[in-house]
Structures are given as structure tokens and as C-alpha cells.
Amino acid sequence: MLAISLAVIIGGLLIIxxxxxxxxxxxTSFIAGNNEVFTPxxxxxxxxxxxxNIIVFGIEVVxxxxxxxxxELEGSIxxxxxxxxxxIFFLLMVLDQLEK
Incomplete structure (x- = not known):
């Protein structure tokens, strides 16, 4: 159990x-379809x-x-x-397209 927890924490640090x-x-080159389907x-x-957004998710994972x-939270959370x-990420992409 400790090894799994440490692996999740290390994964969270990598996400951060x-x-x-x-x-x-x-x-934003990490977005799939960047400059083909979606141009920021x-x-x-x-x-x-x-x-x-990614940093906050990483902190939650850690x-x-x-x-x-x-x-004793459930993993589904x-x-x-x-x-x-x-x-939220998709919302950010939509907001980017609505900006002038």
C-alpha cells in the first residue's frame, strides 16, 4: 500500500x-490537434x-x-x-476562442 501511495505522489509531482x-x-503544443483543428x-x-489547471490537479493527486x-476516500473521487x-480545460479552450 505504501509503494502505491508513493507512486501516486511521484506521479502527482510529475504532473505539477x-x-x-x-x-x-x-x-500550447501539448494540445492534440494544435494548429490543425484548434488554433489558440x-x-x-x-x-x-x-x-x-494542471498544477492544481497535480496538487490534488499528491x-x-x-x-x-x-x-478513507474512494478512488472514484x-x-x-x-x-x-x-x-475546465475544454472551457478554457472555448474562452480562448471567444476572446477578441
């Missing part, structure tokens, strides 16, 4: 690093907002094993959080 990298570099109007703003140990962050 990726989010920080996206936010700092200001690039303001790439720096979209990258900053997406980076923050805290999940700790909360699971003390509060982390899945719900992942879907929520995915929906």
Missing part, C-alpha cells in the same frame, strides 16, 4: 512539474491558465493518498476530479 513547464514556457488566439494566456489514508479538470 508539467503544469509549471506549460505555464512558464507559454506554449492568445497562446500565452491559454498556456498560463492551462498550466494552473494530496489524495494522504487523504485516502486519513479520511479522484476520477471525478480528473474529469472536472478536463472539463
Amino acid at each position: 512539474f508539467v503544469g509549471y513547464s506549460v505555464k512558464k514556457k507559454g506554449k 488566439k492568445n497562446e500565452k494566456t491559454l498556456a498560463a491558465r492551462s498550466g494552473i 494530496l489524495f493518498p494522504i487523504a485516502y489514508h486519513f479520511i 479522484l476520477a471525478i476530479l480528473a474529469v472536472a479538470h478536463l472539463l
Whole structure:
């Protein structure tokens, strides 16, 4: 159980690093179909907002094993959080397209 918790925490730290990298570099090349299906109007703003969204999800992933140990949360809650962050990401993409 400890090994799984440590693996999840390390995965969460990796997610935080990726989010920080996206936010700092200001690039949205990680989006599937970038510049083919979807062309960002303001790439720096979209990258900053997406980076923050990714960082927050990474923090939730890091805290999940700790909360699971003390509060005994179910794993489905982390899945719900992942879907929520995915929906937020799509909302950020729509907001980017609506900006002038």
C-alpha cells in the first residue's frame, strides 16, 4: 500500500512539474490537434491558465493518498476530479476562442 501511495505522489509531482513547464514556457503544443483543428488566439494566456489547471490537479493527486489514508476516500473521487479538470480545460479552450 505504501509503494502505491508513493507512486501516486511521484506521479502527482510529475504532473505539477508539467503544469509549471506549460505555464512558464507559454506554449500550447501539448494540445492534440494544435494548429490543425484548434488554433489558440492568445497562446500565452491559454498556456498560463492551462498550466494552473494542471498544477492544481497535480496538487490534488499528491494530496489524495494522504487523504485516502486519513479520511478513507474512494478512488472514484479522484476520477471525478480528473474529469472536472478536463472539463475546465475544454472551457478554457472555448474562452480562448471567444476572446477578441
